[in-house]
Amino acid sequence: MLSDYHMHCRPYSPDARDTMEAMAHGALKRGMTHICVTNHIENCTQSPEFPDQFPVFNDWAALWRDFSAVRDKYAGRLDVRLGAEAGAPHYLPEEGRRIYARPELDFVIGSVHNLRRARDFYYLNYPEDFDNFRPAVEQYLDEYIELAGSGLCDVLGHIGYMQKYMARQGKGFDMMLFEDRLRTLFKTCAERGVGVEINTAALSDALGDFLPQPSVARLYRACGGEIVTVGSDSHRAQDAGSGIREGFALLKECGFRYVCLYKEHKPEFVKI
Ligand SMILES: [Zn+2]
Ligand SMILES: [Zn+2]
Numbered sequence: 001m002l003s004d005y006h007m008h009c010r011p012y013s014p015d016a017r018d019t020m021e022a023m024a025h026g027a028l029k030r031g032m033t034h035i036c037v038t039n040h041i042e043n044c045t046q047s048p049e050f051p052d053q054f055p056v057f058n059d060w061a062a063l064w065r066d067f068s069a070v071r072d073k074y075a076g077r078l079d080v081r082l083g084a085e086a087g088a089p090h091y092l093p094e095e096g097r098r099i100y101a102r103p104e105l106d107f108v109i110g111s112v113h114n115l116r117r118a119r120d121f122y123y124l125n126y127p128e129d130f131d132n133f134r135p136a137v138e139q140y141l142d143e144y145i146e147l148a149g150s151g152l153c154d155v156l157g158h159i160g161y162m163q164k165y166m167a168r169q170g171k172g173f174d175m176m177l178f179e180d181r182l183r184t185l186f187k188t189c190a191e192r193g194v195g196v197e198i199n200t201a202a203l204s205d206a207l208g209d210f211l212p213q214p215s216v217a218r219l220y221r222a223c224g225g226e227i228v229t230v231g232s233d234s235h236r237a238q239d240a241g242s243g244i245r246e247g248f249a250l251l252k253e254c255g256f257r258y259v260c261l262y263k264e265h266k267p268e269f270v271k272i
Helices: 020-029 060-074 093-100 134-148 161-168 175-192 214-222 244-254
Strands: 034-041 079-087 107-111 195-199 228-231 258-263 266-271
Touching: 020 034, 020 060, 034 060, 034 107, 034 258, 060 079, 079 093, 079 258, 134 161, 134 175, 175 195, 175 214, 195 214, 195 244, 214 244, 228 244, 228 258
Parallel strands: 034 079, 079 107, 195 228
Antiparallel strands: 258 266
């Protein structure tokens, strides 16, 4: 059993290269047994100051048609489910609730890609002196604490997202510097039944590591965390399922015994 619960496809994710069919095919070729397609929904992070944000998504009918065809084509070979990656849904809770309640979605990843009234971390130039960036990381983790308590997502996506882009600029930091905030975050997760995603996309990037970093995943487990998913965050068919085996190995090392699949926002615990 190998599940990849984070991937994007065109035309729904503007940064994805391949179709949903191609992503499913790629995942199957890599040995996946379960996938969930999670396209970007950045409806809650629109700001006139940052026109480079992905546009509002509303084409549910087309997405559902596309998904139904792929699900049926792969039935019996690959379990294909539909989810979404909602960008900071707690920034605009009313819209976040509308997204979470969409009947098409079994699963919603909540991801903070940008602080409020700020650009995506992807676009930032990071300071040489980490102390100048420390408040941004504190604010970032506070946003995840609020997101975890919001009821607007099932799991928290790629905690430490900016570490991927800092590494590209030869910079970095240890997220465990923020252990107090992480403990508050994981306590909130346990109280609200929210899970944590192990994102494998940066394994093959400059960072060369999981997000969250393994020490943070271990802390989540030590705080009683049980709900985990693993996701490649792939945008091309050739990357579908990439790093998932490594992600499962990490889960075992951290003491997790189950990985979660999702149906109607409810976790299904599968032994690993
Ligand atoms: Zn993301
Ligand atoms: Zn993603």
